[in-house]
Structure formats: structure tokens, C-alpha cells
Amino acid sequence: MPRPSHRTKILAEGLRVVHEHGFGGSSVRDIVQAAGVPQGSFTNHFVSKEAFGLEIIELHFVGIRELMRVTLCNDLRPPLERLRAYLDANIEQISLNHTKNGCLLGNFAVEASDHSEAIRLRLVEIFAEAQRCIAYCLEAAVQSSELPSSIDCDKIARFILTSMQGAVLLAKTQRDPAPIEGFKSVLFSMVLRQPLPN
Amino acid sequence: MPRPSHRTKILAEGLRVVHEHGFGGSSVRDIVQAAGVPQGSFTNHFVSKEAFGLEIIELHFVGIRELMRVTLCNDLRPPLERLRAYLDANIEQISLNHTKNGCLLGNFAVEASDHSEAIRLRLVEIFAEAQRCIAYCLEAAVQSSELPSSIDCDKIARFILTSMQGAVLLAKTQRDPAPIEGFKSVLFSMVLRQPLPN
Numbered sequence: 001m002p003r004p005s006h007r008t009k010i011l012a013e014g015l016r017v018v019h020e021h022g023f024g025g026s027s028v029r030d031i032v033q034a035a036g037v038p039q040g041s042f043t044n045h046f047v048s049k050e051a052f053g054l055e056i057i058e059l060h061f062v063g064i065r066e067l068m069r070v071t072l073c074n075d076l077r078p079p080l081e082r083l084r085a086y087l088d089a090n091i092e093q094i095s096l097n098h099t100k101n102g103c104l105l106g107n108f109a110v111e112a113s114d115h116s117e118a119i120r121l122r123l124v125e126i127f128a129e130a131q132r133c134i135a136y137c138l139e140a141a142v143q144s145s146e147l148p149s150s151i152d153c154d155k156i157a158r159f160i161l162t163s164m165q166g167a168v169l170l171a172k173t174q175r176d177p178a179p180i181e182g183f184k185s186v187l188f189s190m191v192l193r194q195p196l197p198n
Numbered sequence: 199m200p201r202p203s204h205r206t207k208i209l210a211e212g213l214r215v216v217h218e219h220g221f222g223g224s225s226v227r228d229i230v231q232a233a234g235v236p237q238g239s240f241t242n243h244f245v246s247k248e249a250f251g252l253e254i255i256e257l258h259f260v261g262i263r264e265l266m267r268v269t270l271c272n273d274l275r276p277p278l279e280r281l282r283a284y285l286d287a288n289i290e291q292i293s294l295n296h297t298k299n300g301c302l303l304g305n306f307a308v309e310a311s312d313h314s315e316a317i318r319l320r321l322v323e324i325f326a327e328a329q330r331c332i333a334y335c336l337e338a339a340v341q342s343s344e345l346p347s348s349i350d351c352d353k354i355a356r357f358i359l360t361s362m363q364g365a366v367l368l369a370k371t372q373r374d375p376a377p378i379e380g381f382k383s384v385l386f387s388m389v390l391r392q393p394l395p396n
Contacts, residue, residue: 022222102308110220115223162377162380163365165367166362166364170359172308173321190354
């Protein structure tokens with residue numbers, strides 16, 4: 001197996017450091033130290049910290065897109081089961097590291113969207129893609145009569161996306177995934193009006 | 199009228215600068231420049247940037263507490279009208295400065311809760327106080343039969359607090375208050391099952 005390049009190490013370790021300590025809270029020095037590479041290799045591989053930020057957002061989004069593919073957009077499973085699986089996988093992810101990290105995209109939205117228009121615009125696109133996947137899943141639930149046809153799938157999809165971000169923010173603050181569990185419970189019982197699962 | 203002290207200027211202008219550019223994104227230099235005071239006066243009045251951060255959180259919370267007093271906790275108005283007024287005032291606040299600032303408390307939760315345990319714990323208390331005020335309003339709505347007695351007021355209060363934070367985060371990212379309007383619409387029509395207002 002070939003050794004990982006400095007660039008790969010910086011991206012993998014940089015993603016981990018920034019997710020835990022924030023983009024503003026992680027210096028280039030912190031990142032290269034975590035990656036175990038010389039400081040100069042950062043500037044060899046990234047024209048700016050903003051360019052590095054955009055790359056770790058893409059790297060993180062690879063995992064999110066794969067999760068959406070096997071849950072929300074997976075036509076082989078019943079639609080509301082896909083939505084539950086998507087939320088449960090999010091809860092599991094958020095609960096890592098003592099519920100300290102939050103959502104990388106939400107963190108960037110707060111921290112970096114004032115300082116980098118490129119990062120802000122990329123986040124808007126990514127949130128829109130996630131919202132479309134949730135809407136696709138809700139539309140499938142309407143098609144299969146799991147949800148009533150009166151439901152506005154786009155509106156509920158945006159509501160799920162935004163409320164999830166807030167629940168993750170509170171979970172991060174409280175170091176406790178309970179706000180996300182609470183959101184999921186209200187979503188299924190009161191918004192989607194589903195009976196409690198067995 | 200006496201001239202405002204350096205301390206007062208630093209707090210007032212510092213709150214404005216940090217709300218717009220973030221706590222990490224605002225240096226002490228940015229803050230004293232905005233306040234028009236010498237750099238040394240910051241260290242004269244605040245033992246650390248963390249201590250300054252805690253003070254602007256309190257200063258900001260004075261306004262939030264007053265808003266909660268005249269809306270959520272105001273027994274002279276019908277309960278759900280109080281909840282609507284509280285959300286509308288939030289939407290109005292968030293829409294200032296091209297929907298760029300977000301919620302100061304949510305921003306601190308993302309940015310500073312990793313770096314300062316004192317700030318994180320104060321935010322947990324403040325969010326709990328806001329949640330109690332929302333629950334108080336919902337309980338009043340149950341008492342006056344605006345909501346059914348089957349509703350779990352604490353659970354819905356937490357849901358409103360967290361979802362609101364997420365809607366504000368998306369509004370900040372998109373520079374558009376639409377996610378908060380969308381949340382309010384889903385809350386009243388699907389969670390609280392209220393008829394559309396005239």
C-alpha cells in the first residue's frame with residue numbers, strides 16, 4: 001500500500017481538527033502538527049486556508065452524499081424507514097466525541113459564511129441538495145401512501161433540514177444528543193403523524 | 199447627559215462587531231477600533247477576551263429577556279398570540295443587516311463552546327431559561343384551551359427552541375429569512391394544528 005501523501009494527511013487530519021475545534025479555532029500550525037507534516041507542505045498544496053476549507057467541506061460531503069444514497073434516495077426500502085435511518089445515522093455521528101463536534105457544515109455556516117463568500121455559496125448548494133434528497137424521500141412516502149397527498153414535501157423537507165441543524169447545535173452546546181432525539185420524536189409523531197414504532 | 203465610558207463603548211460596539219463577524223473573527227483590535235477607544239482600555243476593563251464574551255452575552259440577553267417578558271410570559275395577552283409575537287420579533291431581528299448576523303447565542307454556541315467552558319455553561323443556562331418561557335406560554339395555551347391537554351409542553355418547548363436555532367442558521371447562510379417563516383408555518387399548522395391566521 002503506498003504511503004499517504006502529505007496532501008492526503010493534511011486533508012484527513014485537518015478535517016478532524018476543524019470538525020472538533022472549528023475553522024477559525026484551528027490554525028494552519030494545528031493542522032500540520034496533527035497531520036505530522038512540515039508547515040511548508042500546507043502552502044505547497046493549498047493556495048489559502050479558504051481553499052483548504054472548501055476541500056474539507058467536499059471531503060466531508062462525500063460521506064453525507066453516500067449516506068443519503070443508501071437511506072433517503074434508496075428506492076429499495078420503504079420511504080419513512082429511509083428517513084428514520086437517515087436521522088438515526090445523523091444522531092450516531094453527532095454523538096461521537098461526546099457530542100462535542102456538531103455538524104461540520106453547520107459549524108462552517110456560522111463561522112465562515114461571513115468571511116468567505118465561496119464557502120457560504122457552496123454551503124447553500126449542499127444544503128439545497130440535502131433538502132432535495134429529503135423531499136425525494138417524502139414524495140416516495142406520498143406515492144406509497146405512507147403520507148397523505150396533502151403534504152407539501154418541499155416545505156417539510158426544508159423544515160426537517162433546518163430543524164435538524166438546530167437540534168445538532170443544541171446537542172453540541174449541551175454535550176447531549178437528547179435535542180436530536182426530541183426533534184425526531186416530534187417530527188414523526190406530530191408533523192408526519194406516524195404511530196410510535198414497535 | 200454624561201459621556202459613555204470606554205467600558206460602555208467597548209461593550210456596545212463590541213457586541214455589534216461580534217454579532218456581525220463572530221467572536222473568533224473579531225480581534226480585540228477590531229473591537230477597540232469600532233469603539234473608538236485606545237487598545238489599552240480593553241485590558242483595563244476585561245481580564246480576558248472570554249470575560250468580555252461573557253459580558254456581551256449578558257448584555258444581549260437583557261434584550262431577549264425583555265422580549266420574552268412582553269411576549270411569552272405576558273399573562274395579559276392570549277397565549278398563542280404571545281408565541282406568534284415572540285417568533286415575529288425574532289424574525290424581525292434576524293432580518294436586520296441582510297439576514298447576515300444570525301443569533302448571537304447560536305453563533306457563540308458553535309464558535310466558542312469548544313474553547314470556553316464558562317461560555318458553554320452560560321449558554322446552556324440561557325437556552326434552558328428561554329425553553330422554560332416557551333413552555334410557560336404553551337401551558338397557558340393548554341389552560342385556556344387554545345391547545346389540547348394531551349400536548350407535552352416541555353417537549354414542544356424544546357422543539358421550538360432548537361428548530362428556531364436551525365432556521366436562523368439556514369437564514370444566515372442563505373441571507374434570507376424564508377427558513378424561519380417556513381418553520382413558523384409548519385409549527386402552527388402541523389405541530390400546534392392551528393387554523394391559518396386571517
